[in-house]
Amino acid sequence: MTKTEANKIFISGNHAFGEAAIRAGCTCYFGYPITPQNELGEYMSEHLPPAGGVFLQSESETAAINMLIGASAVGVRAMTSSSSPGISLKQEGISFLAGFELPGVIINVMRGGPGLGNIAPSQGDYFQATRGGGHGDYRTPVFAPATVQEIVDLTVLSFDVADRYRTPVMILGDGMMGQMKEPVVFPEKIKKLPEKEWALKGRGNGPSRYMASLILDALEMEKHNWKLVRKYREIEKNETRYEAFMADDAEIIAVAYGTTARITKGAIKRLRKEGVKAGLLRPITLWPFPSQAIRDIAQNAKKVVVFEMSTGQMVEDVLLAVMGQIPVQFHGRPGGVIPTPLEFSRIMYREYELLKKKSI
Amino acid sequence: MTVKTARKGRVVVKKEMCKGCMLCVEYCRRNVLRVSESFNKMGYHPAEADESAECTACMVCSLVCPEVAIEVYDDEDRSE
Amino acid sequence: MKLKNKWPKYYKKDVITHYCPGCGHGIVHRIVAELLEEMELGKRAVCVNPAGCAVLAYKYFDIDMIESAHGRGTAIATGVKRARPDLFVFTYQGDGDLSAIGTAETIHSANRGEHISVVFINNAVYGMTGGQMAPTTLVGMRTTTTPSGRNPEYDGYPLHITEVVASFPGVAYAERVAVDGPAGIQKTKKAIRNAFQCQIDGLGYSIVEVLSPCPTNWKMTPRASFTWITEEMTKEYKLGVLADRRARE
Numbered sequence: 001m002t003k004t005e006a007n008k009i010f011i012s013g014n015h016a017f018g019e020a021a022i023r024a025g026c027t028c029y030f031g032y033p034i035t036p037q038n039e040l041g042e043y044m045s046e047h048l049p050p051a052g053g054v055f056l057q058s059e060s061e062t063a064a065i066n067m068l069i070g071a072s073a074v075g076v077r078a079m080t081s082s083s084s085p086g087i088s089l090k091q092e093g094i095s096f097l098a099g100f101e102l103p104g105v106i107i108n109v110m111r112g113g114p115g116l117g118n119i120a121p122s123q124g125d126y127f128q129a130t131r132g133g134g135h136g137d138y139r140t141p142v143f144a145p146a147t148v149q150e151i152v153d154l155t156v157l158s159f160d161v162a163d164r165y166r167t168p169v170m171i172l173g174d175g176m177m178g179q180m181k182e183p184v185v186f187p188e189k190i191k192k193l194p195e196k197e198w199a200l201k202g203r204g205n206g207p208s209r210y211m212a213s214l215i216l217d218a219l220e221m222e223k224h225n226w227k228l229v230r231k232y233r234e235i236e237k238n239e240t241r242y243e244a245f246m247a248d249d250a251e252i253i254a255v256a257y258g259t260t261a262r263i264t265k266g267a268i269k270r271l272r273k274e275g276v277k278a279g280l281l282r283p284i285t286l287w288p289f290p291s292q293a294i295r296d297i298a299q300n301a302k303k304v305v306v307f308e309m310s311t312g313q314m315v316e317d318v319l320l321a322v323m324g325q326i327p328v329q330f331h332g333r334p335g336g337v338i339p340t341p342l343e344f345s346r347i348m349y350r351e352y353e354l355l356k357k358k359s360i
Numbered sequence: 361m362t363v364k365t366a367r368k369g370r371v372v373v374k375k376e377m378c379k380g381c382m383l384c385v386e387y388c389r390r391n392v393l394r395v396s397e398s399f400n401k402m403g404y405h406p407a408e409a410d411e412s413a414e415c416t417a418c419m420v421c422s423l424v425c426p427e428v429a430i431e432v433y434d435d436e437d438r439s440e
Numbered sequence: 441m442k443l444k445n446k447w448p449k450y451y452k453k454d455v456i457t458h459y460c461p462g463c464g465h466g467i468v469h470r471i472v473a474e475l476l477e478e479m480e481l482g483k484r485a486v487c488v489n490p491a492g493c494a495v496l497a498y499k500y501f502d503i504d505m506i507e508s509a510h511g512r513g514t515a516i517a518t519g520v521k522r523a524r525p526d527l528f529v530f531t532y533q534g535d536g537d538l539s540a541i542g543t544a545e546t547i548h549s550a551n552r553g554e555h556i557s558v559v560f561i562n563n564a565v566y567g568m569t570g571g572q573m574a575p576t577t578l579v580g581m582r583t584t585t586t587p588s589g590r591n592p593e594y595d596g597y598p599l600h601i602t603e604v605v606a607s608f609p610g611v612a613y614a615e616r617v618a619v620d621g622p623a624g625i626q627k628t629k630k631a632i633r634n635a636f637q638c639q640i641d642g643l644g645y646s647i648v649e650v651l652s653p654c655p656t657n658w659k660m661t662p663r664a665s666f667t668w669i670t671e672e673m674t675k676e677y678k679l680g681v682l683a684d685r686r687a688r689e
Contacts, residue, residue, distance in 0.1 A: 028523050054522045058515070059548035066512035066545070070519025073506050074486070074527065078519070096509050200504040200520075202484035202527050208450075210498035212507035214491075370441055377454070381462035381655070381662040387622060404461065420622045422445045426459065426466025426662075433441035 008185050013148045014178040017107055017171070018043035020155035021079050025190040026105070027053040028071040028078040030064040034086045035119040036175035037109035041081070051189075061086035065093030065106070072102045073211050075199025077159050081107035083175070084117065084125050088133065094168050095134030098228065099213030103162035105155070107171045109178040112336030120336025121174035121259060126313035129170050130287040137225050139232045141239060142170045142286040144257040148182035154284070156187060161239055163194050165231055172286060174309070176259050176338060232288075241284035242293050246272065250279025252352050253297055255318050256307040257283045259338070264307050266341030267348060276352050286314070291321035298326045302355050305348055308332045309339070369417025369434040371409045377429035380404030384421035384430060390414050393421055448473035450482040450502045457500055462662020464619040464652025465493055468561060469500055471629045472532070476503060479636055485528045486520050488513045490537035493567040497532055511542025514549035517556045528639060530557040535576040536566045539601040546601060550645050553610025557635045558647040560602065563654035564673065571657030575599035578676050583657070598676050602649040606683035612644035614683040618651035620669035627679075634686075643686050651677055 011019065017040050021029065029048055031041035041057065048055045054071075058064040064080045071078040082090065087108045097104050110125050112118040127133075129142045141161055143154040151173060158169040200209060215221040243261075246268055247253060256264040261282040271278040281297050283290050298304060304326055306315040315330040322328060331347045333339045371392060373384075378400060384407050385393045392415040396408040407430075409415070417434030447453060451473035459465045476482040482503050489497035491510035498505035508516045513531040521529040531538075538546050538560050549556065565583050566572040572585040576598050580589040590598075606614035613635055617628040628650055635646035651673050653665030660668060 028519065030519065056518070056522060059544050062512070063515040063518075063545050063548065066509065066515035067519035067522070069508075069512075070488070070506065070516035070521075071523035072519075073516075074520050074524045076523045078523070092509055093512070200486055200506065201524070202486060203502075203504050204483050208502045208504055210505035210507065212498055212505075214495055214507055374454075377456055379461035383462060383662050383666070386663045402456075417444060419444060423622050423625050424467070426461075426463055426470075427457070428447065428451065428466070428470050430445075432444045434444055436442040 008183050010181055010183045011148065012039060012179060012181045013151050013173055014039035014109065015043045016148050016151045016184060017081065017155055017173070018047060019186060020152040021105065021159070022047060022051050022053065023187055023189045024077065024156040024159040025193045026077045026079045026159065028068070028076050029053065030056050030058050030067040030078070030080050032058050032061045032064055032082060032086060034083045036111055036178050037081055037083050037107070039178070040107065040109070061089035062093065065090040068104045069093060069096060069100070069102060072097070072104050073100070073200050075196040075201065077163070077193065079105040079107065081109065083109045083111045084113050087125060087128065091128070091134035094140060095132070095136050095138060096213055097168035098138035098140065099136065100211050101166040102168070102211070103166055104168045105158045105162055105171065106168055107173065110172060110174040118336045119175055121176035121309065121338060122334065122336050123174060123258060123260065123309040124334060125172065126286065126308070126310060129172055130289070138228060139287055140168055140170050141235055141288070142172055144172045144284060144286050145177065146258050146261045146282065148177070148180065149184045151177065152184050152186055161235070163196070165235055166198070167231065172258065174259050236288040239285060240288045240290050242290035243282040243284060244293070244297065245280040245282060247279030247281055247297050249277055250301055251277040251355065252303045252305065252348055253301045254278065254280045254305050254307055254344070254348065255283070255294060255314070256280065257286060257314065260307045260309050263339055263341050264344055267344035270341060270345040271348055276349060278348050278352070283314070289317045289321070291317070294318060294321040295325070298322050301326065303351050304328045305351055306330045307339070307344055309337070310334050367416045367434055369415040369432060371415055371421055372431040372433070373407050373409055374429045374431070375406045375408070376400050377427050378404060378406035379427055380406055381426060382407065383424040383426070387420050387424050389418070389420070390416060448477055450476040452500055452502045455500050458496055459493065460656040462653060462655040462665060463493070464563060464650065464654070465561060467619050467625055468559065468628065468650055468652065469497070471625070471632060472559060473501060475629065475633055475636055479633065479640070481528045481636065484526065485530070488517045488520070488529070488531045490533040492534040492537050494532055494534060494561070495568065511537050511540070512545060513537065513542060514554070514556065514558065515545045518549050518552070518554050521554060521556050525555065530559060530636070530639070532559045533561065534567065535560070535562040535564065535574045539575045539599050543601070547605060550605035550611050550647065551608045553612070553644040555639055555642060555644060557639045559632060560647055560649040561652045562649050562677065563652045565654055565657045567654050567657055575601070578672065600677070602647060602682055605647060609685070610645055611647065611683050612685050613638045613646040615681045616649040616651070616677060616679050618669050618674060618679055619653060620651065620666045638686060
């Protein structure tokens, strides 16, 4: 898909999810209203049918993910979106997609929680997304955009990864990113969709086929589980993505994703002006988590500070990655509070000062 | 006046597919079907056809059979 | 002698199902397979089967199938039909699947008038899991979770979901029949044929509720189960056409 400067559009994150999906050949969208991502469904209701697709507002998020299962089983590119509480209702369906080995793109525009929480941006669904919020032994590739442009790029990528590995794929945005507008460039609409001979299309003159995730024989189920694991190893090998920002000579490394990473970049620019060698490692895939990249960068750094808009979830993956080789400090603001660059720069500066004291 | 002879039919119970629910035995109006003394592999007493009985190929047995285990034959060329 | 009832084409050859002796599923499966052949639907049919006794239906029907999570069948069928309107899409569901956990999916797919057909097997209990109370369990009926009989004060009354959806304008055809003997079985085939024809003719949503025997969990003989349906179950669940909007333009 070629991108041309000409079609730079000033658009919100929620609308960008929709437009990018249409350009990626998504022909079925099933959704249910929930703030802060209502505009996504609204966009699809207006733009998908004229593009020859299906928009259907379902009676619940549970129904929506199951409509996606149906559409995906017959080979079309399908998407659903929601926000935190609604994503909880989709977990059963996501586990079934993993069991069926069916593609599907699920967008979570995260909000404050737990419970009804609020409609402000948050990153409290990290565990749910990366540890498999549904039942059973499965993993879900999870992409974390930080800008509206990245929403576009990662939505298109998500459909490719979902089809290539026949797996559900999740995108974790947040309420701020969904509402925020930025100028972005959209790719041309995809011309040729991937062939899916595995898709059901009525047996025709051939043998009948079926899709089922029930495997009563334990040894067979085990084989299926290890088959999925081989897939997940492939995904880990090929699809892990991250951004290193001013990290080469950094003595203190921040690890943050999405909106929090953008705030951290602001803090790092401030600190660099004051001679503090600070850098950022920004995971773009939350699963597979860029553990190796973090280990590499941590080699020549002295401290890692993890920033999240939660009470600390990704920090555990960072701890797992560095295995105690380097001290890891966590700083989080849950509940929908949006931290500021100044706040983060103070935290990092204080950690930097502590380092200086220790090293004298 | 045309005399219609009773249709001559015959049923075959697939012994190893029958689960002994006996619905066919209950509904056959000509007592063609009965419970077999023998067991099938699944451990059921399957239904079996009594060759001497007068089956008219009415197909009720195959209608009520949940296992599609009964084949019904009839003498297509009965005299009118 | 000529064979009058050859093996149904869309029923896996000589399959022995896991259903209990005298179970209504076996009869309705045969009827559906016969109709798929007679109405030449087998090649473009996709059936969504439930979690419940019929969870293994894909081992029996010889057409393309998707096994649904418990209760989600009509949502999956909606997705299939919306994505591929050229396919013939029907769900095959039990009473727990369709009128307990799947109530919302059932009501809203019907209310949207999805162009799908629903074969709804009502045997008044949860069969696969061992005979617990279902929304359709009759008042006073003993099940493994109503040991002293269903008590409306405590367990509510039998749910009439088909009457509910029959009231929706989006529903083109809704009928309740019973597998309670040869005549009932023939009516069941006729009703499902009407429902399938509805979808072929693009008239919208159709549903057939089939009162079906569950000898094992009712603790009756298959023959007695038929009689129990005729004499007891149809008192609560009246047979007949509940909605017929096929003639509307």
